[in-house]
Amino acid sequence: MTRLVNRVLLALVGLVLLCWGGAVLAAGVGWGVPSWWPYAGPRAVLLSRADRIRYRADGWSWPVVIAVLAVLVLLTLWWFLAQLRRPRLPEILVDSGDGEGAVLRGRALENVLADDAESLDGVARADVRLTGRRTAPSARVALLLEPHAPPRTTLRRLTDSSVEQARRSAGLGVLPAVVRLRAVRHRAERVS
CATH class of the missing domain: 3.30.70.1350 (Cation efflux protein, cytoplasmic domain)
Known part of the structure; x- marks a missing residue:
């Protein structure tokens, strides 16, 4: 059961990352991307200067972002270490x-x-x-x-x-x- 869940989860994460990376690469090279895509060209940025300043004014926003990323890193590390655990002999x-x-x-x-x-x-x-x-x-x-x-x-x-x-x-x-x-x-x- 664990193997099946791991494979499905890894396949979904890999597919999402591949599509996302391919779209960012296509936008960076200058190929046509959909109009709704947030990165439309090689000079597009993740957060504009106005967004960074707006979020800087909120004292809670950046600590929340850092805390969420830290929790994601810890969950990923826990999942990785769970893969190294010796399984029972069937x-x-x-x-x-x-x-x-x-x-x-x-x-x-x-x-x-x-x-x-x-x-x-x-x-x-x-x-x-x-x-x-x-x-x-x-x-x-x-x-x-x-x-x-x-x-x-x-x-x-x-x-x-x-x-x-x-x-x-x-x-x-x-x-x-x-x-x-x-x-x-x-x-x-x-x-x-």
Whole structure:
């Protein structure tokens, strides 16, 4: 869905910019442009001197223009950085032994791995995301630990049981995992 929205949005923006740029170029070279076009010739400007002076008299107009442009730049930067985010792995290719292979949904393995991790003692919540290629996936696991959970023991249990079981069930040679541990926020206990 994101790809479709990105492609449609980029196509529309590109088409508008291409038409606008072509019309400005045509007016600048001296070719015929429609009568309603604001830039009718090579000496035409975006804002005339009278417009600049008129807008200078309003104390709020230029700060608003700058603020709108700054918001547009920030939204564009946010959209660009969202494109660099690693997407979830939609499916994993499992060797079924017949030479064909089977396809395992990535979300299914993520859910099973997260449920198995949440069943460990001391884990309040687990979030799993599969990345990489469908033949060589890797897991990104975020665990929210309860205050009494020892991180080293919880990490060992996760890698020895949950990740290893997911690796074997998917028929993978290796399943590298990056695990992030965070503790649940809790109030300090009073000692009397």
